[in-house]
Structures are given as C-alpha cells and as structure tokens.
Amino acid sequence: xxxxxxxxxxxxxxxxxxxxxxxxxxxxxxxxxxxxxxxxxxxxxxxxxxxxxxxxxxxxxxxxxxxxxxxxxxxxxxxxxxxxxxxxxxxxxxxxxxxxxxxxxxxxxxxxxxxxxxxxxxxxxxxxxxxxxxxxxxxxxxxxxxxxxxxxxxxxxxxxxxxxxxxxxxxxxxxxxxxxxxxxxxxxxxxxxxxxxxxxxxxxxxxxxxxxxxxxxxxxxxxxxxxxxxxxxxxxxxxxxxxxxxxxxxxxxxxxxxxxxxxxxx
Amino acid sequence: xxxxxxxxxxxxxxxxxxxxxxxxxxxxxxxxxxxxxxxxxxxxxxxxxxxxxxxxxxxxxxxxxxxxxxxxxxxxxxxxxxxxxxxxxxxxxxxxxxxxxxxxxxxxxxxxxxxxxxxxxxxxxxxxxxxxxxxxxxxxxxxxxxxxxxxxxxxxxxxxxxxxxxxxxxxxxxxxxxxxxxxxxxxxxxxxxxxxxxxxxxxxxxxxxxxxxxxxxxxxxxxxxxxxxxxxxxxxxxxxxxxxxxxxxxxxxxxxxxxxxxxxxx
Numbered sequence: 001x002x003x004x005x006x007x008x009x010x011x012x013x014x015x016x017x018x019x020x021x022x023x024x025x026x027x028x029x030x031x032x033x034x035x036x037x038x039x040x041x042x043x044x045x046x047x048x049x050x051x052x053x054x055x056x057x058x059x060x061x062x063x064x065x066x067x068x069x070x071x072x073x074x075x076x077x078x079x080x081x082x083x084x085x086x087x088x089x090x091x092x093x094x095x096x097x098x099x100x101x102x103x104x105x106x107x108x109x110x111x112x113x114x115x116x117x118x119x120x121x122x123x124x125x126x127x128x129x130x131x132x133x134x135x136x137x138x139x140x141x142x143x144x145x146x147x148x149x150x151x152x153x154x155x156x157x158x159x160x161x162x163x164x165x166x167x168x169x170x171x172x173x174x175x176x177x178x179x180x181x182x183x184x185x186x187x188x189x190x191x192x193x194x195x196x197x198x199x200x201x202x203x204x205x206x207x208x209x210x211x212x213x214x215x216x217x218x219x220x221x222x223x224x225x226x227x228x229x230x231x232x233x234x235x236x237x238x239x240x241x242x243x244x245x246x247x248x249x250x251x252x253x254x255x256x257x258x259x260x261x262x263x264x265x266x
Numbered sequence: 267x268x269x270x271x272x273x274x275x276x277x278x279x280x281x282x283x284x285x286x287x288x289x290x291x292x293x294x295x296x297x298x299x300x301x302x303x304x305x306x307x308x309x310x311x312x313x314x315x316x317x318x319x320x321x322x323x324x325x326x327x328x329x330x331x332x333x334x335x336x337x338x339x340x341x342x343x344x345x346x347x348x349x350x351x352x353x354x355x356x357x358x359x360x361x362x363x364x365x366x367x368x369x370x371x372x373x374x375x376x377x378x379x380x381x382x383x384x385x386x387x388x389x390x391x392x393x394x395x396x397x398x399x400x401x402x403x404x405x406x407x408x409x410x411x412x413x414x415x416x417x418x419x420x421x422x423x424x425x426x427x428x429x430x431x432x433x434x435x436x437x438x439x440x441x442x443x444x445x446x447x448x449x450x451x452x453x454x455x456x457x458x459x460x461x462x463x464x465x466x467x468x469x470x471x472x473x474x475x476x477x478x479x480x481x482x483x484x485x486x487x488x489x490x491x492x493x494x495x496x497x498x499x500x501x502x503x504x505x506x507x508x509x510x511x512x513x514x515x516x517x518x519x520x521x522x523x524x525x526x527x528x529x530x531x532x
Contacts, residue, residue: 010482067487067489068489068491068492069489069491093484093491093492093495093496112460112461112463112464113463113464113467114464114467114468114471114480114482114483115482116471116475116479116480116482118474118475118479119471119474119475119480121467125463126463127460127463127464151460151463153460155456158454159454159455159456161495161499162450162451162453162454162456162499163451163454163456163460164492164496165450165496165499165500166446166447166448166450166451166454166456166461167447167461167464167483168483168484168485168496168510169443169444169446169447169450169506169510170443170444170447170461170464170465170468171464171465171467171468171482171483172481172482172483172484172485172486172517173443173509173510173513174440174443174444174465174468175468175471175472175477175480175481175482176477176481176513176516176517176520177435177436177439177440177443178435178436178440178472178477178480179477179478179481179520180432180435181432181433181435181436181477182432182472182476182477182478184428184431184432184435185428185429185432187428188424188425188428188429188432189425190421190425190428190429190432192472192476192477194378194393194417194419194429195378195432195433195436196472196473197378197379197391197392197393197417198378198379198380198393198433198436198437199436199437199440199469199472200469201379201380201387201437202380202436202437202440202441202469203465203466203468203469205380205382205385205441206441206444206448206458206462206465207462208384208385209382209384209385210448210458211441211442211444211445211447211448211458212445212448213382213384214380214382214385214441214444215438215441215442215445216276216380216381216382216437216438216441217380217434217437217438218359218434218438219434219438219442220438221333223333223334223335225334225335225359226334226359226430229359229427230359230430230431230434233427233428233431234431239512239515239516239519240435240516242512243439243509243512243513243516244434244435244439246505246508246509246512247439247442247509249505250442250505250506250509251438251442253505254442254445
C-alpha cells in the first residue's frame with residue numbers, strides 16, 4: 001500500500017516505523033515545521049514537505065495524525081481532488097464524520113497508546129480501533145491494521161470517544177498519580193524506585209480482578225484515622241489535599257454501592 | 267526465630283506464608299474473630315486464639331498487623347510482662363513511638379504492597395521498610411527481612427508516613443482511575459481488557475522516565491477542544507467530571523512549571 005503521513009508527532013513517528021516494518025510503502029511525510037518533517041523524513045528515508053500544496057497524488061492511503069483542533073481546517077487541502085484515495089485520521093475524540101462532505105472514502109485508525117519520544121513501544125501489542133465509511137474500506141483498514149497489531153477492533157465514533165475518555169483516566173490521570181507520588185517521596189528524601197514494585201503490582205492485579213475488587217487502602221476501609229493524618233500531611237499542597245479528599249470519598253461511595261449490590265443479590 | 271502473628275488480615279496472611287517459607291517458626295496466630303483466626307491457623311498449621319489473654323509467652327518476635335486505630339488499645343495486652351521479646355507493627359502511618367512506654371524492645375516492619383485475598387504475591391519483590399528502638403534490633407529485623415525480600419530499606423517514622431501517603435496515590439488512587447475507566451468502557455459496551463496494554467505501558471514507562479516526563483494526553487497539551495468534549499461526556503457522572511477537571515488543571519500547571527524550570531536553567 002502506498003501511504004502518506006500527515007503529521008510527524010509521537011504517534012505519526014511510531015506509526016510510520018511500524019508501517020515500514022510491516023512492508024508498507026510510505027511515500028512522503030508532511031509536517032507543519034521543517035524540524036519535525038525532516039526528522040521523520042530522514043528516519044523513514046522518504047521525502048518530506050512542510051506544504052500541503054506539495055502533497056503527492058497517487059497514494060492509496062492518507063493518514064492524518066495532527067492535533068484534533070487542526071484537522072478540520074486541513075481536510076480540504078489534504079483531500080483536494082484525490083477522490084480515489086482513502087483518508088483516515090488517528091484521533092480518539094474526532095468523529096468519522098469529520099471527513100464527510102470533503103472525501104468520499106474515509107475512516108479512522110485509532111491506536112490507543114501513550115507515545116513518548118524517549119521510549120520505544122512494541123506496536124504489535126497496541127489495540128487499534130477502526131471505523132470506515134464503507135464495509136470495503138473497513139476491510140481494507142482491517143487487513144492493514146492486522147499487520148501492525150495483534151489486537152484490532154471495530155468501534156464506532158461514540159465508542160471511540162468513550163475509549164479515549166477511559167484512556168485519559170487509565171493512563172494520563174494514573175500517570176499524574178505517579179507524579180504526585182514521586183514528588184512526595186522526593187520531599188521525604190526517598191527515591192521513586194521504591195514505589196515501582198507497588199505500581200507494577202497495581203497494574204498486574206487488574207488483569208485478574210475487576211478494579212473495584214482490587215481496591216485496597218485507607219479510603220476503601222474508610223479509615224478516618226489514616227485519612228486524617230494524610231490530609232494533615234498534605235497541608236502544604238492544597239491541590240493534592242483536595243484531590244485526596246475527593247478521590248477518597250469516591251472510593252468510599254463506590255465500595256458502599258458494591259456492598260449494597262452484593263446484599264441485593266442474596 | 268519464634269514468631270507470633272497478631273492479626274489475620276491480608277497482610278498478616280501473606281507475611282505468615284512468607285515467614286514460614288523462609289523457615290521461621292510461627293508459634294501462634296491471634297485474630298479478633300474465630301473465622302479469620304482459625305483460617306490463618308489452619309493455613310499455617312499452627313495454634314490460633316481469639317483471646318489476647320491466651321497469647322503464648324516465649325516468642326522472640328510479636329508482629330502486630332491490625333487496623334491502625336486498633337493497635338494502641340491492644341499494645342498493653344500484647345506486651346504485658348514479655349519484656350525480653352521484640353515487638354513490631356507493620357503499618358505505614360503509625361509511628362515507632364506507638365510502642366514506647368509499653369515495650370522496651372520495639373520496631374516497625376512495613377511491607378509496602380497491595381494485598382488482596384484473591385491474588386498471590388511474590389513477597390521477595392516487595393520493598394520492606396524497617397525501623398527499631400535500637401541498632402541491635404534494627405540489625406535483627408534486617409536479617410529477618412532479608413530472608414523475605416530482595417528490597418529492604420531503613421526508614422524513620424516520618425519517611426514511612428510519606429511512603430504510605432505516596433503509595434495511596436500510586437496504588438489506591440491509580441486503581442480508582444482504573445475503576446472509572448472500566449465503568450466508562452462498560453457503559454460504551456466495551457470490555458475492560460482493551461485497556462490493559464495501555465495500563466501496562468503506563469506503569470512500564472515510569473521505570474525509565476520520571477512520571478512528569480512520561481505525561482501525555484489532552485490535559486498536558488491543554489487541548490481545550492478535547493477537554494471540553496470529555497467534560498460534556500461526563501455530565502451524567504458529576505463526581506468524575508469534577509475529578510477530570512481538577513486533575514487536568516493540576517497536570518497543566520505542573521507542565522507549565524516544568525517548562526519554566528527548563529527556561530530558567532538555560
């Protein structure tokens with residue numbers, strides 16, 4: 001398949017490497033800035049451009065990985081007169097319909113993962129969620145995605161938005177909990193490394209237990225003694241104190257509900 | 267070493283199994299309820315009691331793993347006239363000094379992990395934090411802990427409280443983020459399994475990057491477009507909506523600070 005990548009951020013970079021590794025032909029990359037366009041162009045060994053005017057015709061697939069807010073403005077320039085090609089974006093929170101009216105063949109290829117420049121990821125373990133304007137193109141995307149990942153699913157636009165939102169909690173907000181943890185340890189003169197076994201076990205546990213069932217800690221037991229001490233210890237970090245209080249309340253309410261559910265099922 | 271376990275919860279159970287596996291002699295277990303006392307007694311093949319009056323004399327070490335609020339009331343009955351023995355508790359948030367005035371030899375052995383009945387843990391990977399009233403007893407606890415775990419540290423009471431608080435964020439609150447994620451997926455008709463690769467990668471990333479550097483997502487980019495959509499999607503869950511808003515603000519502020527720090531270091 002002849003493919004053009006529009007965007008050269010973390011996702012476009014990882015995707016480009018994975019596509020090349022799968023034997024696909026990346027024809028060209030576009031990015032708004034010369035720095036990132038040339039970086040990805042060199043990395044993949046393909047021509048690059050910073051002008052959508054100079055985007056090649058003749059690709060089978062145009063993959064747009066740009067900021068959500070930017071894409072709608074770029075679509076007319078990307079699609080232009082290339083009505084025979086297939087156009088996809090890679091965003092969790094943009095609907096399929098963003099292409100409607102401009103393109104005739106379009107879809108979404110959403111790899112759900114956290115990409116940082118500093119870390120390689122094994123693309124084959126990343127779930128990819130697909131949607132397309134026709135069954136034929138859905139099948140086409142499926143056969144491409146199957147070369148990239150072991151976990152390929154179909155998801156409509158509203159499911160994909162739920163996935164993205166759920167991923168914000170499970171990944172971005174989880175990482176923020178790690179950040180607070182790391183800063184508290186630093187203040188106490190302790191290395192973050194001591195927390196890694198617990199972080200790993202917390203992630204491993206939800207492979208075999210539902211998160212609600214895996215919950216432990218003072219909030220679950222509603223141990224007001226410990227909660228009170230922790231809130232006092234957080235006095236110099238009002239934002240974290242507020243967060244502690246709020247999450248603890250939520251955990252406690254959820255666990256009460258869980259007990260009630262159990263009671264009702266007897 | 268002759269050891270008596272006071273408490274039969276998740277931590278006491280895992281610790282008892284690990285102590286037995288390390289060749290230590292568990293003499294007796296105590297729990298407030300017959301159900302849990304007999305369960306752990308049978309599991310370890312040792313006598314059990316529900317009365318502190320019937321606690322054996324002659325152990326080298328008494329390990330108390332009970333609720334933080336309960337321990338201070340139990341201490342006089344645990345220590346009684348056993349002045350030659352060593353007494354430790356296993357709590358993150360209780361100071362060493364909780365024993366002072368009652369015992370003459372005392373300490374803390376705090377294994378930092380999340381224990382659930384439904385899941386076995388490899389005790390050897392769990393960090394254990396030690397504190398004791400004398401160097402001699404600290405060394406004694408160190409040699410015992412070294413048999414149980416590869417990661418044994420010393421930590422004073424204020425460091426241990428910071429560890430416990432940091433663990434609440436990295437484990438308990440992280441697990442709550444998983445819970446919200448799971449419930450959002452369920453509402454969209456999607457299985458939680460699709461989130462596991464992202465959860466694993468999020469945990470794996472902070473082994474090589476500081477959490478602040480590993481941060482990704484709409485809050486970090488301050489993508490108001492996506493944040494707005496997510497807040498709308500959470501309208502039926504006001505508690506989660508409030509949490510989303512608050513954590514996103516914190517992430518954004520932290521990232522701004524990070525950029526400023528970088529700027530200042532030029």
